[in-house]
Amino acid sequence: MTNQQPFFCSWSGGKDSTLAFYKAFKEGGKPQKLLTMFEENEKRSRSHALPLAVLEAQAKSLNVPLLIKGASWQSYEGVFLEALAEMKEEGITYGVFGDIDLEDHLTWVENTCEKAGVTPYHPLWKMEREQVLNELLDEGFECIIIVVKDEVLPASFLGKTLTKEVIQELKSYGIDACGEKGEFHTVVVNGPIFNEKIPLAFNGIHKESGYSFLKVSIR
Numbered sequence: 001m002t003n004q005q006p007f008f009c010s011w012s013g014g015k016d017s018t019l020a021f022y023k024a025f026k027e028g029g030k031p032q033k034l035l036t037m038f039e040e041n042e043k044r045s046r047s048h049a050l051p052l053a054v055l056e057a058q059a060k061s062l063n064v065p066l067l068i069k070g071a072s073w074q075s076y077e078g079v080f081l082e083a084l085a086e087m088k089e090e091g092i093t094y095g096v097f098g099d100i101d102l103e104d105h106l107t108w109v110e111n112t113c114e115k116a117g118v119t120p121y122h123p124l125w126k127m128e129r130e131q132v133l134n135e136l137l138d139e140g141f142e143c144i145i146i147v148v149k150d151e152v153l154p155a156s157f158l159g160k161t162l163t164k165e166v167i168q169e170l171k172s173y174g175i176d177a178c179g180e181k182g183e184f185h186t187v188v189v190n191g192p193i194f195n196e197k198i199p200l201a202f203n204g205i206h207k208e209s210g211y212s213f214l215k216v217s218i219r
Helices: 015-026 052-062 077-088 101-115 127-136 163-172
Strands: 006-010 030-038 068-069 094-096 119-121 142-149 184-190 199-207 209-217
Touching: 006 068, 015 030, 015 094, 015 184, 030 052, 030 077, 030 209, 052 068, 052 209, 068 077, 077 101, 119 142, 127 163
Parallel strands: 006 030, 006 094, 030 068, 094 119
Antiparallel strands: 142 184, 142 209, 199 209
């Protein structure tokens, strides 16, 4: 990432995309857009099932415009390409992604970006998974667990703030510390790049497709 290089960030609102954004920003990149893919009806984000208001609050606190696109799994790639084309027209030709070591997803990102003439950047690639978490916490980010996979984690983790102690609790269930197989997801509510803390409210738990989701809204 060169100094003042305009970039967009593929933004889930969670820990990995946040740390990727932060590292690219610290290297001198200039954030221009957050891109979040939503379900086809645009009610919830596709990766973390967050409502639009939460993503908008993050974008406002980061002072970076949010671009959302609704898509089914069948239309996902085409809609993603449309978003890349829109941003490229604005002069944004670099994309920051939070992938760590999942080769299949890296390949998809690289191939899709190549089709759009966009350069992908993966600042977390091949970091040790626990190192990702430790760096995130050491830099002062505050993350809350909002999704758990029912077959591997109890719903009691929902609403917990991610700490080094909680990371050890998660590992005691035999799962990956970063939840790279979808064991859990987080939302980031504060940190050194946020102008203000995101004021979340929790409104119960929704269960669907083997996952428990904390119902999250803005207070």
